[in-house]
Amino acid sequence: MASATSPAAPAPGDTPVRVRFCPSPTGNPHVGLVRTALFNWAFARHHHGTLVFRIEDTDAARDSEESYGRLLDAMRWLGLDWDEGPEVGGPYAPYRQSQRMDVYADVARRLLEAGRAYECYCSAEELETRREAARAAGRPSGYDGQCRDLTDGQRAAYRAEGRDPIVRFRMPDRTVTFTDLVRGELSFAPENVPDYGIVRANGAPLYTLVNPVDDALMGITHVLRGEDLLSSTPRQIALYEALAELGVGTGGTPLFGHLPYVMGEGNKKLSKRDPQASLNLYRERGFLPDGLLNYLSLLGWSFSADQDVFSLDELVERFEIADVNANPARFDLKKAEAINADHIRLLDVKAFADACEPWLRAPFAPWAPEAFDEAAWQAVAPHAQTRLTVLSDITANVDFLFLPEPVFDEASWTKAMKEGSDALLRTARENLAAADWSAPEPLKDAVLVAGEAHGLKLGKAQAPVRVAVTGRTVGLPLFESLQVLGRERTLARIDAALARLAG
Incomplete structure (x- = not known):
């Protein structure tokens, strides 16, 4: 079979770097998501490029405005500014995918007309039956191409049965090879990358379509994302090539870098359901944004062999995606706390005192508001600064001053x-x-x-x-x-x- 290596996107220095961070507004932000945002932000800032903040909100059943608000609030609290996106705008607005449905519908139609996609009428039950048979025979259990070459009559018959089709992208019958910025050269044989859905039966586009389309239209040069999405990369590369043939976007395929898994307790992948994964936990405990980001940057990357504590400016100066380690990174809460404590010590006393304010007032403080003595607080603040691990510790350290x-x-x-x-x-x-x-x-x-x-x-x-x-x-x-x-x-x-x- 023929081998097709994905065309190389411009390297940093040739064409301005454009990266994207495109979370879904579901639930609360988690530390794995923050690390992805951080690495994209640091890469863009290091290369004087552009960070595009896009919202993947095409799943109406799971997405919510409340979660959307939390995402923006989290990015602002962390200090990870974006150059294009919500509240900022930009030349490719809108940046919420729910507001770009006509774009995706048009691209899906053009892919169908060009024969790069086709309608699939297989029911979920039929698909599962054939998958089980393939597994039993020791064959790959992905989609078997049942509807690849239907005639007009067959499609009409399926529609007469009341079946509504999904749209599948037609993968090329060749090996897809690309150079991952973290893992090196990777190849995927066609039998392991079957045709895949890009539009649901109800007409709603899937992320497998919307993200590559937006990447192409927005001129994204580098896609830095989690290792869990690695298997979708050959599919997206084939779609980028099809989009280029249709004249959608700039015609280039981004370079990909897949970030290592973050492991939690028991050496299991840290899940967004794990309590220690929630960003809210660290905000409520009083982690400094710089302290938390400093630690998260060390999950798969290192500043130097003998220095773990550094500023965001220093991170930007040093960060290169090629220096990211492909091996899984273990989340160590004790180390995160120790690094945060170091950042607390680095504050000047006034900044420290100001940062503690939320934990000196209701609802965190157990004393009456009128019992708080600002002069007493200012007198002990320099001593407290040398002892805290997180800012919320301040309440128990000074309550003896303000309780009767x-x-x-x-x-x-x-x-x-x-x-x-x-x-x-x-x-x-x-x-x-x-x-x-x-x-x-x-x-x-x-x-x-x-x-x-x-x-x-x-x-x-x-x-x-x-x-x-x-x-x-x-x-x-x-x-x-x-x-x-x-x-x-x-x-x-x-x-x-x-x-x-x-x-």
């Missing part, structure tokens, strides 16, 4: 309040009452001396004081926290702890 009483955490209480803690607390209270509260150091000395009086080092001595005052065994630097809380409230909380210990 510290939270009672039984595990912390049991851990800190050992035999003799009451005597230690009484001595510490006496020393703190007499201390200079203008700086943290005298408060530290007061607790240090109290500990020495009871044969304890500072680390052991300060634990009951911390739990009495803040309610937790870990948190912000203790003596800076005491100074901000103030003498009166600190002593009152130690008194309350002593009363509890006395039972």
Whole structure:
């Protein structure tokens, strides 16, 4: 059989790069989708090209305006700007496929007239019966070409039975070979790439038609997408060639790069149904967009052997699709959190304080709005910045400042309040009452001396004081926290702890 290698699209530097991100507005955005958007965005920005944001919303049963709004909101929150698409416009508008139905209908008609597509009247039951027979015989179980060469009379007879046909694209009887930007040269024999549907029986176009048509009309030069779509690539390449023959679009076939799978728990492909896949989870926990994108870029790509933390500007400067690894990438939540923590540290203090604001107000904050003290918050913000993994951690770190009483955490209480803690607390209270509260150091000395009086080092001595005052065994630097809380409230909380210990 003849072999036909797909024509090469212009390489970066020859023709301006044009890539597309075309999600379906179904459900909530997930991290796999975000990584695809990120790699397309970084590739376009690296080559000073164009990112086309297209919405694949031709499935009325699954798509929703609510999900469409979430997609746009997610892209804006992440800072992944687009050059053409919704809210921006562009020379190929509209960019919602539901608004381009006449375009797809016209192309489908032209493909039928040219003999590059045909009507298929096979029912789902008939198709499954023949697939089972093919599998039993050890043959490929794809479409067997039953309706490839129907006569006008046969088509009329099927219609008389009340059958509504789908439209199938006629695959060429030759091997399709192309060079994947991630995986190298790949070949697909014709028996493994059967004719496929491009229009449903109700006339609605399928993504197998609409995406290649829009790519051709919009001059897309590179298609960067998930590995799960690799099997559809030879079909689309054949369709690009047919579109070129019909004069649809620029006549070029894009270069393809298929991004590796993202694996979740149990070494299984991360599904959009997995809780850790939801973008909303990371927004609600207080990941910084730059921190999350930094981590997601490492799922199949690396900045350098000795650097995992970098800015988006640095990503754009370094990113090349040829450097993406074809092997599956494992999603590691702990590493994602560690990288996000590094990005929190990189903020200036004001930017950090501003970023924490949502978690210092209702509905996240457990204190009354009037109890929030801006001056106290600004005083502890620099200390909090060095301790957070995600921004939502700030609430538990500073609640002792704004609640009338510290939270009672039984595990912390049991851990800190050992035999003799009451005597230690009484001595510490006496020393703190007499201390200079203008700086943290005298408060530290007061607790240090109290500990020495009871044969304890500072680390052991300060634990009951911390739990009495803040309610937790870990948190912000203790003596800076005491100074901000103030003498009166600190002593009152130690008194309350002593009363509890006395039972």
